Amino acid sequence: MKLQIMKPVFLSSILIIVISTITLTAYFLGEWKFLGFGPGYIPMAPLTALLFLLLSILLIIQDLSLNSKNQRRIIIIGSAIIFVISFISLIQIFVSQLPDFNTWFFHGEDEIAGIPVGKISSVTAGVFVLYCLSLWTGLSRNTRIRELSSILAVIISIIGLIVVVGYWYQTPFLYGGTGVPVALTTGLGFFIGGSALIVLRKNDTTLGVSFFGSSIQAKLLRTFLPTVLLSVLIEGWVFSVLVTRSSAVNPVFWSGIIALSSMAFIAAMIIILSRQIWKTIEKAESERDITLLALQKTHNELSNAYTQLKISEDKLRILTDYTYDWELWENPTGEYVYISPSCLRISGYSAKEFYTHKNLLSEIVHPQDRLMWEEHNQTRCLHDCPISIYFRIIHRDGGVRWIHHICQSIILPSGENLGRRSSNRDVTHEKEGEIALNERNAQYQVISENSADVIWIYNLASQKLRYISPSVYKLRGFTPEEVISQSFEEMLTPESYQLVETALPQRISQFMAGEESERVQITEIYQTCKDGSIVPTEVVTTLVQDQNGNVVEIIGVSRDITERKEAEEKISLALVQIDQNLETLAVLNDQIRNPLTIMDFISEELEGDKKRILHEQVLLIDDLINQLDKGYLYSEKVRCFLAKHLKNRYAKSEEQ
Secondary structure: OOOOOOOHHHHHHHHHHHHHHHHHHHHHHOOHHHHHOOOOOOOOOHHHHHHHHHHHHHHHHHHOOOOOHHHHHHHHHHHHHHHHHHHHHHHOOOOOOOOOHHHHOOOOOOEEOOEEOOOOOHHHHHHHHHHHHHHHHHOOOOHHHHHHHHHHHHHHHHHHHHHHHHHHOOOOOOOOOOOOOOOHHHHHHHHHHHHHHHHHOOOOOHHHHHHHOOOHHHHHHHHHHHHHHHHHHHHHHHHHHHHOOOOOOOHHHHHHHHHHHHHHHHHHHHHHHHHHHHHHHHHHHHHHHHHHHHHHHHHHHHHHHHHHHHHHHHHHHHHHHOOOOEEEEEOOOOOEEEEOOOHHHHHOOOHHHHHHOOOHHHHHEOHHHHHHHHHHHHHHHHOOOOEEEEEEEEOOOOOEEEEEEEEEEEEOOOOOEEEEEEEEEEOHHHHHHHHHHHHHHHHHHHHHHHOOOEEEEEEOOOOEEEEEOOOHHHHHOOOHHHHHOOOHHHHEOHHHHHHHHHHHHHHHHHHHOOOHHHOEEEEEEEEEOOOOOEEEEEEEEEEEEOOOOOEEEEEEEEEEOHHHHHHHHHHHHHHHHHHHHHHHHHHHHHHHHHHHHHHHHHHHHOOOHHHHHHHHHHHHHHHHHHHHHHHHHHHHHHHHHHHHHHHHHHHHHHHO
16 A cells, blocks of 8 residues: 555645644644634634544545455544534534533633634534545445435535635624634635545546546536636625725726626636647547557457357367266356266266256265265365265166266466366276286285295396295295395305306396297206205296386296205215116126136037036026116116206206
């Protein structure tokens, strides 16, 4: 708020304040006599000066145009004080028992022409009552009541002017009677204050606009009314001074001179005003032509804008009516402003049915989700940010649909609340897939948590395990939480860690180059246990890719192969023993066959029963040797089978 000190109301109020302050100061100093402006004239009463002082402050406050409750309250309270004091002073003429406020400010018994000094006039009190009524009616929002404020202000100004003119002609009113006359400064204060009230109402009343407006009528009134009034006053004053008080002056001659002077003055004002009016008309016509051109341009722009707006509206209508989601807009009272046609596809009910049946959406919510929906409706208005919930509805065909509901308040930058915007999306397939996935994940979790093998997931970016099954505790003695924080170097023996560090980058590189066989591999890895022991494991690893084809994780299954390694050791020992036995058997075979050949040769030299018996023993021994040869062949086959079996099963592990 910035106070404009050159405004008429402010200047008028300051002038009244100056007059009131001087009056109160003079009474306080005991120098009230010079306030009468002539012998035999009553000065302004101190109570009148105090009321003028308060009134001027109220005029300044009302001129500030604060439009606030505090401003109205101050004006009403201040004018009420003035009204009560003035009304009591007014009716003291009829009711003498009422308190005399004048004695509070001036206790002297001085009189002028039989009239007590320092007493407020009944006319003054009545005008102050009119002042208060004008202030009160000026605060009203009713046009007719504000018109009454302007009328009262004009009456106050006229009364003040009459008092001033009476003193100007040296024939003031109410002198010579019993009533207290109105002082010159009081009349001047009424005229100035009434004029200030008229200026306050210049824009919101018919009377004010008629005088202060920009129309030709207002300009004529502003010119001729003061001119004629001033001419008449000057003419009356000159005539009363020069004619009536001088016997040497011809009244008829001076009356003619004064009349001609007044006519010349008014004629000059008419000429000046006519030129101003003509310039105003020319300027108005020029501005009219410019305005017409501007209006034509504006019309064309509005036409183009309307066309673009129509196109935009059509696009917006297409966008909203053909949106895939079910869009809603509710006003602050909960009534639907817009419902997109897609509600028919999602719910089976048309937009018209939702418009006519406000609670239809709540009624088709699944019974198990209805409590959640009601709680959402009760609390959503407490939040300005978007709120998202999932619930089910019963489709018209009896089926169940999952809905993803998002809503948010519509608050304009000005702070105006336009209601709430909602969007409902059918996510039945996604929700059913999510439920199925959760069920599968639960099954997988049961499998992983109850599997004897250790299942783990290793993230290549963080180089940490993302998951490991609880069975790792049985394998290594560490809890899953402890293992998650370990690196490969802490998990493996130095030889196995070096193997992984070397082979894994090569494997990933070959896989990214197109070697699909590198996706899954089986490797023997030796892992360290919490008690310091080492456990051999068979690890099956699978490379996992992201949507861009990059290898991001490794899924592994680790199995304890301690017993198998022990069995392999036993088989290896057995193969060595078999080899030794076969070698011994081959030597023994050679050592037996050589003597047997000699015995067979000797038998040929013998005759009779000796030859027969020896030949039979040779054949028997030869048969035994043949059986040994067959056993040797069977043993060799067994050895080859075992060696081949072990080689096929673990050859790749040995290569790694």
